[in-house]
Amino acid sequence: MDINMTLVGQLIAFVVFVIFCMKYVWPPIIGAIEDRQATIADGLAASDRAAKDLELAQEKATAQLKEAKVQAASIVDAAKKHEAKIVEETAGKAQVEKERILAAGHAEIETERNRAKEELRAQVAVLAIAGAEKILERSIDAAAHSDILDKLVAEL
Amino acid sequence: MSSGAELTSQEYITHHLANLKVGDGFMAVHLDSLGWSIFMGLVFLTIFRSVAKKATSGVPGKLQCAIEMIVGFVDDSVKSTFHGKNDLIAPLALTIFVWILLMNSMDWVPVDLLPHLIHWVTGMPLGDIYMKPVPTADPNITFGLALGVFILIIYYSIKVKGVGGFMKELTTQPFGHWSLYPVNFILETVTMLARPLSLALRLFGNLYAGELIFLLIATIGVFQLPVHFLWAAFHLLVIPLQAFIFMMLTIVYLSLAHEDH
Numbered sequence: 001m002d003i004n005m006t007l008v009g010q011l012i013a014f015v016v017f018v019i020f021c022m023k024y025v026w027p028p029i030i031g032a033i034e035d036r037q038a039t040i041a042d043g044l045a046a047s048d049r050a051a052k053d054l055e056l057a058q059e060k061a062t063a064q065l066k067e068a069k070v071q072a073a074s075i076v077d078a079a080k081k082h083e084a085k086i087v088e089e090t091a092g093k094a095q096v097e098k099e100r101i102l103a104a105g106h107a108e109i110e111t112e113r114n115r116a117k118e119e120l121r122a123q124v125a126v127l128a129i130a131g132a133e134k135i136l137e138r139s140i141d142a143a144a145h146s147d148i149l150d151k152l153v154a155e156l
Numbered sequence: 157m158s159s160g161a162e163l164t165s166q167e168y169i170t171h172h173l174a175n176l177k178v179g180d181g182f183m184a185v186h187l188d189s190l191g192w193s194i195f196m197g198l199v200f201l202t203i204f205r206s207v208a209k210k211a212t213s214g215v216p217g218k219l220q221c222a223i224e225m226i227v228g229f230v231d232d233s234v235k236s237t238f239h240g241k242n243d244l245i246a247p248l249a250l251t252i253f254v255w256i257l258l259m260n261s262m263d264w265v266p267v268d269l270l271p272h273l274i275h276w277v278t279g280m281p282l283g284d285i286y287m288k289p290v291p292t293a294d295p296n297i298t299f300g301l302a303l304g305v306f307i308l309i310i311y312y313s314i315k316v317k318g319v320g321g322f323m324k325e326l327t328t329q330p331f332g333h334w335s336l337y338p339v340n341f342i343l344e345t346v347t348m349l350a351r352p353l354s355l356a357l358r359l360f361g362n363l364y365a366g367e368l369i370f371l372l373i374a375t376i377g378v379f380q381l382p383v384h385f386l387w388a389a390f391h392l393l394v395i396p397l398q399a400f401i402f403m404m405l406t407i408v409y410l411s412l413a414h415e416d417h
């Protein structure tokens with residue numbers, strides 16, 4: 001083994017290279033690596049957060065949908081009840097109206113009948129007199145026989 | 157083994173294991189080891205710096221992805237072992253890992269390629285060309301790295317624990333009795349010195365052995381091609397593994413230096 005100044009030269013080169021590496025090579029490269037690692041970590045965290053947000057939003061949407069369905073059902077129920085009520089009320093009113101109209105009709109018919117009766121009575125009296133005149137071939141004094149006629153009319 | 161039929165295998169191997177050297181004795185410098193070492197360091201810093209300049213935290217380019225994989229790997233290794241706050245250790249580990257990986261990978265360059273290229277370009281006779289291109293197969297290089305790590309171990313031990321704390325750590329364990337403190341000191345000093353020594357020798361030994369086997373394979377003639385391929389394929393394991401071990405042990409030693417008992 002032949003130890004000489006080569007060793008000293010190598011030692012000096014070693015020191016110079018290490019100092020150069022420490023000052024100008026290592027920091028930028030490791031800095032770039034660590035920056036990128038931080039960026040990637042942030043990105044992953046953000047994507048995790050986004051996934052969680054999405055899950056939450058989906059849960060929320062599902063809940064809202066369920067609520068909306070319940071609400072819709074209750075609205076439909078209420079509407080049906082209301083409808084039934086309206087139908088019932090309308091039917092009641094119609095019944096009342098029908099009865100009123102019927103009653104009015106009955107009353108009118110009664111009145112009409114009475115009137116027709118009166119008319120008929122009157123006409124029967126006249127007819128009776130005319131018939132009697134024909135039978136008797138003479139005039140009957142209406143005034144004199146009005147009591148008989150009245151009796152007759154009353155009998156009709 | 158085309159550097160001349162007149163060479164014996166032993167001469168061929170010895171020639172290939174000799175460094176391109178200027179100066180004598182301790183003042184000598186291995187131009188090939190140190191040159192390739194610095195070249196590989198510059199390759200590492202140039203590529204990584206060009207990525208660092210354009211580094212974006214948005215969508216990275218393909219080169220940035222590749223570099224970030226290495227940086228991320230080193231960062232994970234550091235974070236799993238070292239739990240303190242220190243801005244030096246991670247870049248230090250990155251430099252050690254990539255630089256040693258690149259230096260080790262010179263082992264894949266065929267042993268005769270560079271000498272022949274130089275011969276072809278300059279016309280120098282092959283016998284005069286010395287080129288040992290794997291820097292980590294030179295103990296100077298591995299000990300240089302380990303010495304740097306050792307200095308950091310001592311520096312952080314004293315910085316974190318104080319001189320007194322560091323001396324206390326060296327003397328009061330493993331034996332708790334005061335009369336055994338000198339024994340403790342010897343044991344702990346050996347442990348301390350064994351760390352850079354084992355770091356340097358492990359890397360050097362693995363790569364030197366790898367290089368030596370490549371040279372042996374190069375001497376067996378035509379059949380060297382499949383054998384060479386197998387040995388190179390085996391180095392797919394050895395080269396990154398040795399770089400990783402050096403880096404990991406550096407982190408472990410520095411993390412021990414930060415531990416306060």
